[in-house]
Amino acid sequence: MKNTISILVENKPGVLARIAAMFSARNYNIDSLSVAETIDPTVSRVTCTAVGDNLEIEQIMKQLRKLIDVIRVVNFTTSNGDFITREMVLIKVKARERDRAEIMRTADIFRAKIVDASRQNLTLEVTGDEKKIDAILELLKSFGILEIARTGQVALSRGGKRLIDKHMGSVKSPGRKSSNRHGVR
């Protein structure tokens, strides 16, 4: 089963390498990975999806927790409560004159944005969960997809629950170093 694991880590150089190294050293697979700073600039959130049986996923969680730079780990898939996942994809699709309208209609249905256009091509930006993105890719296939760039999953729990705890800066007051460098993201 695919598990969506959310990891809060110290926002320090090399932390991603530690996580990646743990997965490869212990022969686990990461399906997707996305990393970015949180509202507290000392903390980053890593969202990864991994496939494995229960024991394997449990070991992955334990091994992640063992890393000193890992602050919190939660497996959204096995924890109680709903969660939202999103991915984004950029799709460069062949757009001949006769197909153009159909592609744009498809984009509309999926609430995709057309972010680039040329005589032969359209580039779409789509956000959604995995199924939605798989679905639009499937529909666009017939027109000829030239290439795609797809992000890893990001995820949050529904409702008021959050991973941040007393060790971390409050959501209301971003941490000390909220300079422009961070602001431009």
Add this chain to the structure above:
Amino acid sequence: MKKRTGAQIIFESFLREGVEVIFGLPGGAVVHLYDELANYPQIKHILVRHEQGALHAADGYARATGKTGVCLVTSGPGATNIVTGVVTAFMDSIPIVVLTGQVATHQIGNDAFQEADILGITRTCTKHNYLVKDTGDLPRVIREAFHIASTGRPGPVLVDLPKDVITGEAPLGNPEKFEVRGYAPVTMGHPGQIKLAVREILKAKKPVIYAGGGIIHSGAQEELLALAEQGQIPVTVTLLGLGGFPGDHPLFLGMLGMHGTYAANTAVTQCDLLIAIGSRFDDRVTGKLESFAPSARIIHVDIDPSSISKNVTVNVPIVGDAKNILARMVKILKEQGDVWKATRKPWLAEVGQYSAEHPLSYEPSQEVIKPQYVIQQIHRLTKGEAIVATEVGQHQMWTAQFYRFTRPRTILSSGGLGTMGYGLPAAIGAQVAFPERIVFDIAGEGSFQMNVQELATAVQYCLPIKVAILNNHSLGMVRQWQELFFNKRYSETSLEVQPDFVRLAEAYGAVGLRAEHPRDVVPCVKKALSTQGPVVMDFIVDPEENVYPMVPPGHSIDEMILAKTDKKARKVVPLTFPS
């Protein structure tokens, strides 16, 4: 605030951590550190001859004392040379702080002279590692490094020190204030789980305790003894658990696993409750997993949650420190009265029978020296009180079997990684910590040669280590596998060409002795013990001798090949070798 150089901050921090000795070897990247070292006579430095020796010596020091070992080497090759030692310590959970030099921060990544990405190399074999980029971070990093290395499940922590960080200046700061928010080992043990565990013990008819290195790290030997006696539970230990339970106690079954005793392996296979404490179900212990303790419910006490239910599923997991958990288990057990001795009798009788039927044995000889005999004599002549380091191989297993360890921190042996060449430098570390005690390195001639250069270290610091080489002219353990499983095709395991170890010892300035006949063994050990400095004893032993019992790889642990002398040995084991 007064500023200090990085080098000063490091040594001031060491003083605060109570560091008494460093094992190391200088080089270009740490030359400023070594220059500053001269200003700190309180900190003793042991100059090794190869960086691997420094790591193993710090490891031996840590195992023998329970303190954190400290090791200092230069960048590049100095750093890469310690990797085997780091992995050895990591696998066996030994607290060590390793300082490595690094090229200056502006040179990192430029393939500079003696640059190696030691942070990347050791990422998965240290408990944690640091690259310090700012001298001002040093007080905090050193504090954290010692804290992380020595708490929870101990392990090596590496601190990489660029040259400009060592020479830079910063205030000494207040490292008392530090917070590692991603690190909070659970030590207390859940009260509900502890009660559950006791309930299991009360229910069990055939319980066995299987204790590992965690007993030693936690200092839980007394609590373990109390639990065993209070519950009348027989105890088996792993290689790293030896000394955690008295080897001469009636409830002691001996070591379990591939070269474990018949009694231990059979008891574990027959038991209805396995109480694993500070042990991690290593493959050398469990053999074939599916048939390991097949009818047992399992309690597992471990400070590392990731050790629990990693290889086998556990019924009652308890995360925490063995010492306090066992103490609380004993307390609850005691409240249940003293009905134990009666209800356990049939099981203890059964287990006693296992030991009586198939004790550890070997065929004594008047003609050729039996390696086990040498170990028994060393045991006798040291009254079982020596600190014994071993290398890795047959001699290591014989030591585990025949030197009856009764106290913790008396055996220093590379269990998890199985590092040949570990013993001599580890013995050096132990002897540095305890100049007055008798320290042995029981070795094979193959392993001994892997770090033989450290004899010079022993001679330089007048460390009276006694090296006992059980010389069978081969890489004996592999030879044994080839004999048993590969139709005696002895591929590349012969060490016929070897130095004259007596003259080699003398060349280093140590004393060399040789024993070629059984009658020479006792005088040789006696002579070594009465000699002031380091001694190398070359015992020419029976090259055909094997380690028994042996569980063939991939078999269940009750399928043992027993010693030929074992009269009741049943040939039940098909000598197949799984691919």
